[in-house]
Amino acid sequence: MEGVDHLADERNKAQFDVDDMKIVWAGSRHAYELSDRISRLVASDPEFKKDHVTSLGRKELFKNTLRKAAHGWKRINELGLNEEEALKLRTFMDQPSFTDLHWGMFVPAIKGQGTDEQQQQWLPLANKMQIIGCYAQTELGHGSNVQGLETTATFDVKTDEFVLNSPTLTSSKWWPGGLGKISTHAVVYARLIINDKDYGVHGFIAQLRSLDDHLPLPGITIGDIGMKFGSAAYNSMDNGLLRFDHVRIPRNQMLMRVSQVTREGKYVHSSVPRQLVYGTMVYVRQIIVFDASVALSRAVCIATRYSAVRRQFGSQNGSPETQVIDYKTQQARLFPLLASAYAFRFAGEWLKWLYTDVMERLQAKDFSTLPEAHACTAGLKSLTTSVAADGIEECRKLCGGHGYLCSSGLPELFAVYIPACTYEGDNVVLLLQVARYLMKAISQLNSGNKPVGTTAYLGRAEQLMQYHSDVLRAEDWLKPNVVVEAFEARAARMSMACAQNLSKFNNPEDGFQELSADLIEAATAHCQLIVVSKFIEKLQQDIPGKGVKQQLQVLCSIYALFLLHKHIGDFLSTDCITPKQGSLANEQLRSLYSQIRPNAIALVDAFNHTDHYLGSILGRYDGNVYPKLYEAAWKDxxxxxxxxxxxxxxxxxxxxxxxxxxxx
Amino acid sequence: MEGVDHLADERNKAQFDVDDMKIVWAGSRHAYELSDRISRLVASDPEFKKDHVTSLGRKELFKNTLRKAAHGWKRINELGLNEEEALKLRTFMDQPSFTDLHWGMFVPAIKGQGTDEQQQQWLPLANKMQIIGCYAQTELGHGSNVQGLETTATFDVKTDEFVLNSPTLTSSKWWPGGLGKISTHAVVYARLIINDKDYGVHGFIAQLRSLDDHLPLPGITIGDIGMKFGSAAYNSMDNGLLRFDHVRIPRNQMLMRVSQVTREGKYVHSSVPRQLVYGTMVYVRQIIVFDASVALSRAVCIATRYSAVRRQFGSQNGSPETQVIDYKTQQARLFPLLASAYAFRFAGEWLKWLYTDVMERLQAKDFSTLPEAHACTAGLKSLTTSVAADGIEECRKLCGGHGYLCSSGLPELFAVYIPACTYEGDNVVLLLQVARYLMKAISQLNSGNKPVGTTAYLGRAEQLMQYHSDVLRAEDWLKPNVVVEAFEARAARMSMACAQNLSKFNNPEDGFQELSADLIEAATAHCQLIVVSKFIEKLQQDIPGKGVKQQLQVLCSIYALFLLHKHIGDFLSTDCITPKQGSLANEQLRSLYSQIRPNAIALVDAFNHTDHYLGSILGRYDGNVYPKLYEAAWKDxxxxxxxxxxxxxxxxxxxxxxxxxxxx
Ligand SMILES: Cc1cc2nc3c(=O)[nH]c(=O)nc-3n(C[C@H](O)[C@H](O)[C@H](O)COP(=O)(O)OP(=O)(O)OC[C@H]3O[C@@H](n4cnc5c(N)ncnc54)[C@H](O)[C@@H]3O)c2cc1C
Ligand SMILES: Cc1cc2nc3c(=O)[nH]c(=O)nc-3n(C[C@H](O)[C@H](O)[C@H](O)COP(=O)(O)OP(=O)(O)OC[C@H]3O[C@@H](n4cnc5c(N)ncnc54)[C@H](O)[C@@H]3O)c2cc1C
Ligand SMILES: [Ca+2]
Incomplete structure (x- = not known):
């Protein structure tokens, strides 16, 4: 059976050109070719094999990761890969390591927050990995509340140095990836103290370990914080703890692009706008949204292929049993996740555009769209990572018992993915920020401050408060404007209701606290509207390829109507639609599931994941599941x-x- | 800080007697004392330490488990523990092992399906662990569809033997716990073939390994199926694969309580009713519901205590920051899970009663309540395990970054718990069975076949179709009958709507398939009604102890109103309540959260979990989180x-x- 494509029948059913869809999914031909080339490169290199990592003890796993990181760096140099290619190579290695933080946080922090001289001093070393850095912000006692960090950096004017210190146990740095065992340097966030005055949290470059013998420098205590979720997953990373006992660093190791401490100990701001940090946040979160679509797409690919291979019940007179993908319950769980993967992809694409737009405006000192851009990326980060995390676990359940095996790929995918709901902003804390922004936008409606960007619809609030859906037949729900209006009306009314309830409180802050659970629901409705709208906008563009646009239209409708069904309570209680219209949406949804069914396998093929990257026997491209499961078991x-x-x-x-x- | 109770203030706030609540939670004073005694016994025995298991490689972990199993057995014998005590000891060891299947499946299968002689032959050996058994039903190709198993047991009249065989790769047994490395025997499910005629799936006792050298017997291939979800979790168990190549066993090793094969190869039924299997199912699933409440209670206990320790934001002029448990969003996520743990506890208690009732009726050959009891236990198994699985992960997220550490206890709790959604019936497949039962009950309404037990309300369907909630003020939602009626009306209307839609199909089976996603929602509404009703019934009993009943009433209302809010779309679209009434429920819910807040720590103390059993630094009884996290890290x-x-x-x-x- 080796070499046979067990899913060939499924592939033949597809009503669109999968190669064209691959380009759409990747974002461009260039992006497609890049991913395709590098993923194959990694997949074909035996040094990058990852099937055995889940059964290793902590030390062996860590050593295995160091080996791969070194091999990756070797290949990057041998092949002369550029930055974009090198990043892809690390991605497809698919094993978290210190290099992620070095390239993903340490280097960007210096680029974003360092002066030109600092960049010239540190980046050449970092770029050649002659130093290895990490990002040390979170402490044992403070994560979400960055302003509450306790580590201090006290300026000593006598020696022209900062003294880094960890005054309490809870001030120990805790979580930074790469810190525990490998990093030689860190960007450390600490309270800047000059003459007993606290200037708040700033970034500093600190050397942690000797470049000779790798031992921690005097006054520095470092260790690994121990095992995390999953068999291998994030345990290949040395998330670490760090304590400073009055460690001195030169003054020029404070990151001084935005504010500086002079030789005399004066604290001054540079001409660089502080709003720059928002730019970085938009950038990082755009990547996270993109990653959410990737993670979800991997899980969906596995569950979809296996659901076509797996047969259970329904044999009649010796005929084969029913493919579980043909059960409507399976479809109703799986296809909305497939649609979400595509939806998040396009949301990510749009965020990429938004980032460029924001940066251009920043250059022109136009800060007007920043708060909206910030709220919107915070919201999309929260929405997409939560759905992806839950979606991976749902995909695992969709695979029945076999989904519980590491060889299904799903347990490790879940374990390695879920911290995305927590880092770069706890998802609930982020939604509260979105809600705050929405309430502010509403409070300013009468002052002529027109809401912009993704909140523009709030400018039509009065109109939207009058809205009643005019859907008469199930097919009406396929019309983009019908869908968008319903989502706008729902989101606007939920926000308006919150604003009204808030106004009943004497102290607005008390009100915000008291009503925060409702506010989160309103923020969620707002974020879902953004994703639906961006998907629909995408479909208003030219999309080449036989049948490609049609499939995307089906997926877009599935995404929107699934949400409508799931949150039907919102739509009904705000009186946007009637129960009858709700059940027409549900009816339409069922018919969309039937339409997407023959295309399901090709739609996950379009993600172009290699078997190596998927790391799943259930999700093998050739569908040769059972013999390979059996073979793999013996290797434990x-x-x-x-x-x-x-x-x-x-x-x-x-x-x-x-x-x-x-x-x- | 050692020895200090950091949560003392929280404990002092409680408005009820926690010792009395412990008895209520445990179910009786006897049950409380038993759990208390044995859990402390295990916790104080250094051999049962479990802090390091997550960092072990597969082999060391397995060996560690064998050691603990042996030590457990030694202690059971030394202390002369009875069956109930021994079971508790294994539970509190809290590390899955072959003994679970031996005692939990192998021995009960022989008791339930073996004749008296077979029981006399096998039970003494099994009870002394002179043989160790497992339960080999699932195959690589078949799990949910037990009737589709492919292993054959062909009767050879010449030798008076059965020939066990694995004719295909997919017929390999796959998953049985304890099989991979340890079991000497198994109850094997195989198709009984006599003279080329297939009599369907039956159970057989087969010896797998030599009692001398433990090697697999001739014709038998066995191995472990490899790594599963999590660091340690279920990897301490040797879930195994098994193939038979024409292996012969004597005729008297077919489990013959219900049907027999005679010496001549005739297939005959005994006088024992086949319905007995339902009794076993009710029994097993009642335990699963009970376990769901335990698993959820552990997660909730950890998240609640840590939420009281953790402070983030809100410091004013140097005052301590806000305990995160005081954020309404945290409460709205946490307290419904706390309420669910209690709700499931009482549902489990009621199922225990149902089991006794069913068995008594079986003795009296009264099979009338069996289908209803079966549907109801299937539904509650599905509902409670799904909520517990999702709830554990939500509790982990409630702990922010630190929840991702194994030392929080939550990753492993999740990893070890989630298969409960899959084994003993996939949760979706089970809900479809419930739906089928509901549709049948409705179709028989006019034929005078009155629905019984938990479906009795369907007998009042006509009335319920007229129902409109008369809630006027938020407090009205505290009245038990108001709540029950709303839940009954919602469930009845959803089922009736499904039945009506089904009647539009020519082929009812096609209709069932097509509408199965809706049917699952109706089944869920039915199951939630059961849990709400049983909680309310519990509160109609005498419950001693200062303030105990009051707290349970608050929890009961939280459980019901949380569900109402979450599924508000059901209530609105079936026109049971108005949007205004929905928002009154939400308002009431907020006020209930405030009421439960001061009692939260004491309510999780009432679970009486030892620190050993919780296995969580975040959930430590004394709240001494940070120093202990720091200490634990160094042990990696x-x-x-x-x-x-x-x-x-x-x-x-x-x-x-x-x-x-x-x-x-
Ligand atoms: C795998 C992983 C890798 C990481 N890597 C790094 C790294 O490289 N460098 C680094 O510096 N850090 C790192 N971190 C830390 C991470 O950034 C923090 O864990 C994250 O910011 C969350 O903060 P917290 O843990 O303090 O959560 P907490 O804020 O303690 O959250 C606990 C609970 O409180 C709630 N809560 C908190 N504040 C509020 C509020 N105002 N209103 C309502 N609810 C609230 C949250 O919703 C949550 O439910 C990493 C974490 C993980 C898990
Ligand atoms: C940790 C663990 C321990 C186990 N221990 C044992 C043991 O000791 N002994 C033993 O014999 N077995 C054991 N099992 C096996 C277990 O009983 C099966 O995995 C379980 O019955 C589920 O069956 P499945 O894997 O075939 O799922 P499948 O039926 O293949 O499920 C796959 C998907 O198909 C869907 N599906 C299937 N049928 C239908 C339908 N008719 N309609 C709609 N959807 C459908 C399911 O909902 C699911 O989404 C264990 C499993 C696990 C994970
Ligand atoms: Ca391990």
């Missing part, structure tokens, strides 16, 4: 011997009834 | 050395810029 270390370690000592005495006398 | 194997294994080989060359020349 427990199968190295017929009689397991410990049997003679601990089990045989039981069987031989010598237990009472045995010394255990 | 990666911290054994300052310079990690692999550093000199793989990282130093990078730092020293010798990469291009280095041989990696």
């Amino acid at each position: 270390p427990l199968n190295d011997t017929v009689i397991p370690d410990g049997f003679h000592q601990y089990v045989q005495p039981l069987l031989k009834q010598q237990l009472r006398n045995a010394r255990l | 194997p990666l911290n054994d050395t300052v310079i990690p294994d692999g550093f000199h080989q793989y990282v130093q060359p990078l730092l020293k810029q010798q990469l291009r020349n280095a041989r990696l």
Whole structure:
């Protein structure tokens, strides 16, 4: 059966050109070719094999990761890969390591917050990995509340140095990736103290370990914070702890692009706008939204292919059983996630555009769109990562018992993905920020401050308060404007209701606290509207390729109507639609599931994931699931011997009834 | 800070007697004392320490488990524990092992399906663990569809034997716990074939390994199926694969309580009613519901205590920051789970009663309530395990970044718990069974077949179709009958709507398939009604203890109104309540959160979990979180050395810029 495509029939059913869809998914031909080339490069290199990592103990796993990181760096140099290609190579290695933080946080922090001289001093070293850096912000006691960090950096005017110190146990740095065992340097966030005055949290470059013998420098305590979720997952990363006991660094190691400390100990601002940080946030969160679509697409790809391979029940007179993908319950769980993967992809694409737009405006000192851009990226980060995390687990359940095996790929995908709901802003804290922005936008409606960008619809609030859906037949729900209006009306009314309830409180802050659960629901409605709208806008563009646009239209409708069905309570209680219209949407949804069904396998093929990257036997491209599951099982270390370690000592005495006398 | 109770203030706030609540939670004073005694016994025995298991490789973990299983058995014998106590001891060891299947499936299968002689032959051996057994039903190709199993047991009249065989790859047994490395025997499910006629799936006792040298017997292939979800979690269990190549077993090793094969090869039924299997199912699923409440209670206990310790934001003029448990969003996520833990506890208690009732009726050959009991236990199994699984992950997220550490206890709790959604019936497949039962009950309404037990309300369907909630003020939602009626009306209308839609199909089976997603929603509404009703019934009993009943009433209202809010779309679209009434419920819910807040810590203390059983630094009884997190980190194997294994080989060359020349 080797070499046979067990899913060929499924692939033949597709009503669109999968190669064209691959380009759409990737974003451009260039992006497609890049990913395709590098993912194959990694997949074909035996050094990057990852099937065995889940059964390793912590130390072996860590060593395995160091080996791969070194090999990756070697290949990057040998092949002369550029930055974009190198990033892809690290992505497709698919094993978190210190290099992620070095390239993803340390280097960008210096680029974003360092002066030109600082960049010239540090970047050449970092770019050649002659130093390895991490990003040390979070402490044992403070994560979400960055302004509450306790580490201090006290300026000593006598020596022209900062003294880094960890005054309490809770001020220990805790979580930074790459810190525990590998980093030689860190960007450390600490309270700047000059003459007993606290200037708040600033970034500093600190050397942590000797470049000679790698031992922690005097006054510095470092260690790994221990095991995390999953078998391998993030355990290949040395998330670390760090304490400073009055460690001195030169003054020029404070990151001084935005504010500086002079030789005399004066605190001054440069001409660089502080709003720059928003730009960085938009950038980072745009990547996170993009990653959410990737993570979800991997899980959906696995569950979809396996659902076409797996048959259970329904055999009649010896005919094969039903493919579980043909059960409507399976479809109703799976296809909305497929649609979400595409929806988030386009939301990510749009955020990329937004980032460019924001940066251009920043150059022109136009800060007007920044708060809206910030709220919108915060919201999309929260929405997409939450859905992706839950979606991966749902995909695992969709695979029945076999989804629980590491060889399904899904347990590790979940374990490695879920922190995205927590880092770069806890998802609930972020939604509260969105809600705050929405309430502010509404409070300013009468002052002529017109809401912009994704909140523009609030400018039509009065109109939207009058809205009643005019859907008469199920097909009406396929019209983009019908859908957008319903989502706008729902979001606007939920926000308006919150604003009205808030106005009943004497102290607005008390009101905000008291009503925060409702505010989060309003913020969610707002974010869902953004994703739906951006998907629809995407479809207003030219999209080449046989049948490609049609499939995307079906997916877009599935995404929107699934949300409408799931949150039907919102739509009904705000009186945007009637129960009858709700059940027409549900009816339409069922018919959309039937339409997408024959295209499902090709739609996940369009993600172009290699078998190596998927790391899943259930999700194999060729569908040759059972023989490969069987083969893989034998490779578990427990199968190295017929009689397991410990049997003679601990089990045989039981069987031989010598237990009472045995010394255990 | 050692010895200090950091949560003392919280405990002092409680408005009820926590010791009395402990009895209510446990179900009886006896149950409380038993759990309390055995859990402390385990917690105080250093052999049962479990803090390090997550960093072990597969083999060491497995050996560690064998050691604990042996030590457990030793203690059980030394202390002369009875069956109930021994079971508790294994539970509190809290590490899945072959013994779970031996005692939980193998022995009960023989008791339930074996004849008296078979029980006499096998149980004494099994009870002394002179043989160790597992339960081998699922195959690579079939899990949910048990009738589709492919393993054959062909009767050979010449030798008076059955020939066990695995005719295809997919017929390989796959998943049975304890099979992979340890079991000497198994109850094997296989198609009974006599004279080429297929009599369907039956159970057989087969010896798998030699009692001398533990090697697999001739014709038998066995191995472990490999790594599963999580660091340790279920990887301490040797879920296994098994193939038979024409293996012969004597005829008397078919489990013959219900049907027999005679010496001549005739297939006959005994007088024992086949419905007995339903009794076993009710029994097993009642335990699963009970376990769901335990698993959820552990997660809730951790998240609640940590939410009281954790402070973030809100410091004013140097005052301490806000405890995150005081944020309304945190409460709206946490307290419904706390209420659910209690709700499921009482549902489990009621199922225990139902089991007794069913068994008594079976003795009296009254099979009338069986289908309803079966549907109801299937539904509650599905509902409670799904909520517990999702709830554990939500509790992890409620702990922010630190919840991602294994030392929080939550990752492993999740990983070890989630298969409960899949084994003993996939949760979606089970809900479809419930839906089928509901549709049947409705179709028989006119034929005078009155629905019984938990479906009795359907007998009042006509009335319920007229229902409109008469809630006027938020407090009205505290009245039990107001709540029950709303839930009954919602469930009845959703089922009736499905039945009506089904009647439009020519082929009812096609209709069932097509509408199955809606049917699942109706089944869920039915199951939620059961849990709400049983909670309310519980509160109609006498419940002693200062303030105990009051707290339970608050929890009951939280449970019901949280569900109402979450599924408000159901209530609105079926026109049971108005949007205004929905928002009154939400208002009431907020006020209930405030009422429960001061009692939250005491309510999780009432679970009486030891720190050992919780296995969580975040959930420590004394709230001494930060110093203990810090201490625990140092114990990770990666911290054994300052310079990690692999550093000199793989990282130093990078730092020293010798990469291009280095041989990696
Ligand atoms: C895998 C991983 C990698 C990481 N890598 C790094 C790294 O490289 N460098 C680094 O510096 N950090 C890192 N972190 C830390 C991460 O940034 C923090 O964990 C994150 O910011 C969340 O903060 P917290 O843990 O303090 O959560 P908390 O704020 O303690 O959250 C606990 C609970 O309180 C709630 N809550 C908090 N504030 C409010 C509020 N105002 N209103 C309502 N609810 C509230 C939250 O919603 C949550 O439910 C990493 C974390 C993880 C898990
Ligand atoms: C940790 C663990 C321990 C186990 N221990 C044992 C053991 O000791 N002994 C043993 O014999 N087995 C054991 N099992 C196996 C377990 O019983 C099966 O995995 C379980 O019955 C689910 O069956 P499945 O894997 O075939 O799922 P599948 O039926 O393949 O499910 C795949 C998907 O198809 C869907 N589906 C299937 N049928 C239908 C339908 N008719 N309509 C709609 N949707 C459908 C499901 O909802 C699911 O989404 C264990 C499993 C696990 C994970
Ligand atoms: Ca491990």
